[in-house]
Structure formats: structure tokens, C-alpha cells
Amino acid sequence: MKYLRDFGFEPVLYLPETPHYPLTDPDLEREVPENLTVYRSQFWEPYAWARLFGRKKAGRISSGIIQRRNPGLVERLLLWARGNFFIPDARKFWVKKAVRELPGILDQEGITTLVTTGPPHSLHLIGLELSRRRPNLKWVADFRDPWTEIGYHSAMSLGKRARRKHRELETRxxxxxxxxxATSQVTADSLGSHTPRPVAVITNGFDRQPARGDQPDGAFVVAHIGSLLSGRNPDALWQALATLLRDTPGFREDFRLELTGLVSEEVMESLREHGLETHTKIHAYVPHREAIIRQEKAQLLLLLEIDSPETRGIVPGKLFEYMAAARPILAIGPDGWEAADRVIGSGCGAGFRYGQMDEILAQLRQWYDLYRKGALSVRPGGVAQYHRRELTGRLAKEILWELSSDNPS
Structure with a gap:
């Protein structure tokens, strides 16, 4: 959106007036271009109802923190209701009102191309209905995450009817x-099996000048920026760090683990079990500018994903912010994780599976030895392609201009 005008397109936004989001960042709001046309509408959402069962549990679920070890009855009930009644998601109540309001906006602004971005995938249902009513309207469905193959569906105890409905809507x-x-090749390949059209891969990106990559001053800080969910609990990493604390001279004095954002109780339990709690500092959510500073001051950056085949195609936006920070990235995720392949291919770090404790330990030792010598630097290659202006240029050239030339209006 920020760079679309550079390529000849004027964006018009249609947004909820007061959406429920667990976290917001005023820093990112300031990046919105000036004089942008924005339409807002008030939509009903079920989160106030869910909080009747417990504000903390409802807030945790809406933030993505799913308790995987012995979740309570209330939490299981909320997850089951979310998965089986709110299909495709809790924003399904936006659809009817949006479909009533958007035709007038399309006419008033002379819009010929509509882009819907999900999740929430309910937004794609808005595009589906508008495209049915207006055959000349060109529609781009932008999947920032998978739909039916998203990893957290397994935690929601979806019934056969719910699974069938999700698949039916996705196929339509x-x-x-x-x-x-799509934001990853794995997701694009999966989606492509349900459509005759090719699926374009345009990843997330960063929007700043990449750092130099020299070793920063200070402690041997291993940092994770963002929510650390229950499923992203790398026990092999905690074992490796505990081994270094026990066996490596100087490591106990140098090492600090910094977690910025929401951290699940399961992760905290693991840190205590491995004796890492006293070396760990947890920060509340911080604005984007401060998150960038913390990334660049860290010696190592952690990129973690749930160990599941469904998450192989999850390539989070955080990866590209990490790349721009030019600090070594330690990626731990499922076998065949695309994000880890991108880390390795760009020379930004190393990638491992969850059970590779010995390999993780060896890599940490190598990086710590370089740190002690003042030589823990990063010189990645090909990172410029992930700048958001470059990605917007691809979007304009490969999709939007082509649709504009095809559109008779």
C-alpha cells in the first residue's frame, strides 16, 4: 500500500471502525501514506461475548496463545466454538454489511480491481460475493497465511461438517x-492444487535500510521478538543453552535470553526446567521502532515455528525484519520449513529441526567463539529483494498492471 502510488496505482481502503485486535502499534499507523482515501464501517464481533467465559482466556486465544498441555474446560469450549461455529473465522459477521456498502464505494471511486487480504479469511468471502455480483470487477485474493491447512485448526477440534465447510469456501x-x-512457495503450491490459475508468491518484507551486520557491543544476547506460542517451544535449544551454561567457560557471565512479547506458560515452564529462568529477561510488547533497535543489538535472533507439517509454508514477516537487522538468525522449525531455507540461502544464519540438539549446540558454540573474538558479523546476500518497495513493484508488474490491461472498464 505504501508504495503503490510509485507504480501508478491509487489505493483506497475499506476498514473496520473499531476492530478487536489483541495488539496494535501506533508506529505502523504513522507509515500510512498521506491523503489516503479510507472508508470505515462498524462491525459486530463476538469477542465481548467470549470474555464472559473469562477475559484472560479469551484474550489469550485471540492473541494466538493456545495452551497445548492440559487446556482447561473453558479454553477447550472456546476453541471448539471458534472452530466449529465461526467459519471461516470470527470476522464472518463483517461479510453481509461489507457487501451492502462496498458497491457504492466502488462506483464512487471508480475502482476496477479489488484486493482482499486474509486472514481473516472472511474478507475473501466479501470478494467472492462482490465478484459474483460484478463480473467486470477484477479480484485478487491475497493469502498471508494458509486457510484449511493452517496449523492451529488441529487445536480447535473441527468436526467433519466444519472441515468440509472450510474446504468448500476455500475452493470457491x-x-x-x-x-x-501467497507469501510462501509451499502455500502457493497447496493453494494451486485447487485452482487452474497460477498462484503468485510475494513474500512479506522490510521497510528500512539494512544494518551493516557488524557485531554489536554488549552481552551475548539471544533474542526472540514477537509472541512465543506454546507450540513454538524449542526444548532442544533450551537443552543446548543449558549445556553451554554448564560446560563453556565465560558463557554464564556473557549469556542473556531476551523474549519480547507474549510468552506462553509452557515456554516458561521449560525455561525453569532447564535452569534458564535466571538468565531470561521478558519484555512486554514494544513499538516497531524499539523492536528494530532490539533486533540490531542482539547477538543472535531466534526464529521459531510449530513443529508440524502444516507449518512448513509459514514464512513470517519477522524473518525479513531479522534479515534487515543483519544479525545471525537461528531458525528452528519443522522438516522442510521454507523460512529456514530462506535463512540459509541468504547467508543470514542457520536452520534446524526441533530434535537436532547436538547440531544446534555445535552452531551456538561456533557463534559464541566468534562473539568472544569480536567477529560475529553477518554479510547476507540478496536481501534487497525483500524491501517492500521492491515487492510492491512485483505486485504492480506481475498482477495489477496485467489485470488493468485485461479490464475493459
Missing amino acids: VLGAADRVM
Whole structure:
């Protein structure tokens, strides 16, 4: 959106007036271009109802923190209701009102191309209905995460009816959209099996000048920025760090683990079990500018994903912020994780599976030895392609301009 004007497109936004989000960042709001046309509408959401069962539990679920070890009855009930009644998600109540309001906006602004971005995947249902009513409207369905193959569906105890409904809606969206986008090749391949059209891969990115990559001053800080969910609990990493604390001279004095954002209780239990709690500092959520500073001051950056085949195609936006920070990235995730392949391929760090404790330990030792010598630097290659202006240029050239030339209006 920020760079679309550079490529000849004027964005118009249609947004909820007061959406429920667990976290917001005023820093990112200031990046919105000036004089942008924005339409807002008030939508009903079920989160106030969910908080009747417990504000803390409802807030944790909406933030993505799912307790995987012995979740309580209330939490299981909320997850089951979320998965089986709110299909495809809790924003399903936006659809009818949006479909009533958007035709007038499309006419008033002379809009010929609509882009829906999910999740929430309910937004794609808005595009589906508008494309049915307006055959000349060009529609791009942008998948920032998978739909039916998203990892957390397994925690929601979806019934057969719910699974069938999710698949049916996804197939209808993929069949009707003029173009489909995904943020990873794995997700694109999965979506492509349900549509005859090619699925474009346009990843997330960063929006700043990349750092130099020299070793920063200070302690041997291993940092994770963002929510650390229950499923992203790398026990092998905690074992490796505990081994270094026990066996490596100087490591106990140099090492600090910094976790910025929401941290699940399961992760905290693991840290205590491995004797890492006294070396760990937890920070509340911080604005984007401060998160960048913390990334660049860390010696190592952790990139973690749930160990599941469904998460192989999750390539988080955080990866590209890490790349721009130019600090070594330690990626731990499922076998065949695309994000880890991108880390290794760009020379930004190393990637491992959850059970590779010995390999993780060896890599940490290598990086710590370089740190002691003042030589823990990063010189990545090919990172410029992930700048958001470059990515916007690809979006304009490969999708938007093509649709504009095809559109008779």
C-alpha cells in the first residue's frame, strides 16, 4: 500500500471502525501514506461475548496463545466454538454489511480491481460475493497465511461438517478470484492444487535500510521478538543453552535470553526446567521502532515455528525484519520449513529441526567463539529483494498492471 502510488496505482481502503485486535502499534499507523482515501464501517464481533467465559482466556486465544498441555474446560469450549461455529473465522459477521456498502464505494471511486487480504479469511468471502455480483470487477485474493491447512485448526477440534465447510469456501474463493497470491512457495503450491490459475508468491518484507551486520557491543544476547506460542517451544535449544551454561567457560557471565512479547506458560515452564529462568529477561510488547533497535543489538535472533507439517509454508514477516537487522538468525522449525531455507540461502544464519540438539549446540558454540573474538558479523546476500518497495513493484508488474490491461472498464 505504501508504495503503490510509485507504480501508478491509487489505493483506497475499506476498514473496520473499531476492530478487536489483541495488539496494535501506533508506529505502523504513522507509515500510512498521506491523503489516503479510507472508508470505515462498524462491525459486530463476538469477542465481548467470549470474555464472559473469562477475559484472560479469551484474550489469550485471540492473541494466538493456545495452551497445548492440559487446556482447561473453558479454553477447550472456546476453541471448539471458534472452530466449529465461526467459519471461516470470527470476522464472518463483517461479510453481509461489507457487501451492502462496498458497491457504492466502488462506483464512487471508480475502482476496477479489488484486493482482499486474509486472514481473516472472511474478507475473501466479501470478494467472492462482490465478484459474483460484478463480473467486470477484477479480484485478487491475497493469502498471508494458509486457510484449511493452517496449523492451529488441529487445536480447535473441527468436526467433519466444519472441515468440509472450510474446504468448500476455500475452493470457491480460489476458483473465482482472478489472481491468487501467497507469501510462501509451499502455500502457493497447496493453494494451486485447487485452482487452474497460477498462484503468485510475494513474500512479506522490510521497510528500512539494512544494518551493516557488524557485531554489536554488549552481552551475548539471544533474542526472540514477537509472541512465543506454546507450540513454538524449542526444548532442544533450551537443552543446548543449558549445556553451554554448564560446560563453556565465560558463557554464564556473557549469556542473556531476551523474549519480547507474549510468552506462553509452557515456554516458561521449560525455561525453569532447564535452569534458564535466571538468565531470561521478558519484555512486554514494544513499538516497531524499539523492536528494530532490539533486533540490531542482539547477538543472535531466534526464529521459531510449530513443529508440524502444516507449518512448513509459514514464512513470517519477522524473518525479513531479522534479515534487515543483519544479525545471525537461528531458525528452528519443522522438516522442510521454507523460512529456514530462506535463512540459509541468504547467508543470514542457520536452520534446524526441533530434535537436532547436538547440531544446534555445535552452531551456538561456533557463534559464541566468534562473539568472544569480536567477529560475529553477518554479510547476507540478496536481501534487497525483500524491501517492500521492491515487492510492491512485483505486485504492480506481475498482477495489477496485467489485470488493468485485461479490464475493459
